Amino acid sequence: MAGTIAIKNGYVFDPLNEINGEIMDIFIKDGKVVRELSAAELKNAKFIDASGMTVMPGGVDSHSHVAGSKVNAGRSMRPEDHYKTTLQKTSLTHSGSGYTVPSVYKQGYDYAAMGYTTVFEAAIPPLEARHTHEEMRSTPLLDMGGYLVLGNNFFLMRYLHDGDIEKAAAYVAWMMKTHKSYGIKCVNPAGVENWGWGKNVHSLDEANIHFEITPRETIKGLSEVNELLGMPVPLHLHANNLGHPGCYGITKDSLKILDGVKPRQDMDVEWAETKIDPSRNRSVYLAHMMFNSFAGTSWRDCESGVKDIAEYINNKDHVVIDSGCTPFGEATVMTGDGPAIQDMYKLTGNKWSNTDVEMEGGSGVIPFTYFKANPVHSLQWAMGLECLLLINDPWKDNYDHGQPQWWSVYEIS
Template structure:
């Protein structure tokens, strides 16, 4: 029976149901978690003996650069990243290559082997949405979706300057539907437009050229519009000044802007059973905290500014963030923040690609290697871990590497080991530049996360944050039958032997997707169906009509015709619209 399976006697971690390592059985029928299977079902069901193993919901990555134009720029410009890192085809799987920017097949397989079943692409430029969807469609093993980049959109900036909130809301709703995207991404608000002239903005109240919109205007309006529209996830913010010493302050001040914006996600979905409230209450989801939390005033007095952010997060409840950890080694830096990558180019003199997208946004890509011996890099390594360890409530944080910016997602097991084992951290201090100890407080931090917290920051909370916990990130009845079974015995786990943590999380014993075993001990054994989620927002028809009249008039500044602008359904694997109800 397809999609039906019994997972027996595992130690289950389901944070949304407060299940913390209890030995129990998980039953999945027709792809969904059920209370039990009938006798008839049990007769020919696949049964997995998970005794002595760790059972978690399938991993959910809420911020990863895996598909689309800039990811592909990274692939195309980096043959040296690929030629020694490849995988052969098998009768079931395609071949692939790439270390920090793997080809799509390889990327899908590698996520699945680690127990991930859901990944959201972090940035979709509207004009490149077709491309992003093409790549997501070709990425096997994963349910996916993408965030639409709107922080420097001409149409929005003009509406906001004119104070036309209703049309702005209608525009966002129309754009989400037109490009089949899920939530709002806001990258270097108001700054990327200036990059169209080779400039940037450096303060929250600095108006950009011509449009005369400030980052503060943008953050305030987008967060308000987000709730007015009832979008499932908070505004996903990549703050201004990223990557510059001292940027933590502008990040903290940015987080203050939507403090009084009340979260009002409003979706027509059926919720899986959870003990905890699975709905988000945050109005802003900050991404890659580490890159946004640089301290000091120059590279000479560079230091961690993480505390400035985590103190604010600890004392406020409207913020959630992902970490953007740096696990050392090869990376490819890629972001919608074009000017930030230009500054990095000035620093490194390395290969640098940039693609500004007309009327919408921009992007930059640059190869990068994080070295243990480099003072700044070693501080960044510590900062990523600081960000996760200093926030007391794991429901406010999400573990990422901002893959592949801090390093590729394949390094997640290593990050988990550092979070779970103080010894792992101390041993790394011995190998890296002393700035890691001198310029951060990580050395004094003794917190060691347990498997419950790891499950929280790698599946339960990312799913909850982006409004996907109605079916992802939990094993509650009604949830998708996505399960990761790790060969880790919690009763015997010795965190000082952190190598065993790395090994345990590298390859699952089984990855189950919609009730089907898809990967086993590092081997892909089945290619499942996949879904692509997007927000289908209902708005006022009159607003939409007058908004579209404007858009058509302004469309002459594009080089693509209005009729050719949308992303048709055929670019999506199983298009799965989520009905969102905007405030009327």
């Protein structure tokens, strides 16, 4: 019987159902886990003996950079990353290359080897969405989706400045449907637009050039739009001043903006097909928490501010995070935050790519190496662990939103 599988005698771990290492049989029918199979179904099922092995739900990477123009910039500017790490073609697999920015086939195999089944591209510029989807479809073995970069979008900055949440929501709804994306990404709100003039914003109430909108207004407005539309994920926030000593303060203040954010009750939006679930209480996803959690005033006295942010998150229900852990060794840093990458270029002198996507945002790419002997790099490594260990509720560390399982987004892409 096609699609019917019985996985026998494995050590099963399923935190959602409070199963912790019990030896159990798992049954799969038509691509879904079921409680049991009939005698006829068992007779025709494919059996897998998992004795001595771990059986667990597939991993979900809710924030990665795996497809699109930014990733391709990293691939093209790093030949040294590719010739050292290659994958030979076999009867079952394609060839591939790359270590920190692998080719699409190799990244699919690498993720699957680590137990992942779902990966989300964290920053899709709308004008680059078509090619991003082409790469996601070419990546084997994984369900994939992405978040649309909208925090410095010309139209949205204008609507939010005018306080027209209904028009902003209509625009976001059209953009999501047109570009087949799954959530709103906000990178260095109001600041990336300033980068077109070689400037940035450094506080939540500093207005940017031309649009005269502040990060506070951008974050609050996009979260209201997110809740009005009933989006399946909260606003995906890359906070201002990321990666700079002392940035934990603006990060915590940014999270406070969204405490209790709900759509405005006086709005009558006829085209909105979704009704807000009153149980929804998670309005912001703080991306790569470690990079947003530096304390201190300079690289000479920088220290961890993770504990302060973790204590806030532990006492609030509206925030989920990913940790932003960094391993030692080679990396390719890529982000929609152009000013942050330029600052890294000034620190390292490494080759550097900077891009402006017209009317939508920007990006930066730079090769980087994390050294054990470097005090700041060792601090970052430890801060990543703090993010994992100090958040009391594991469902807040990565994204849950009360769903019993993650989704396949190929249905909409």
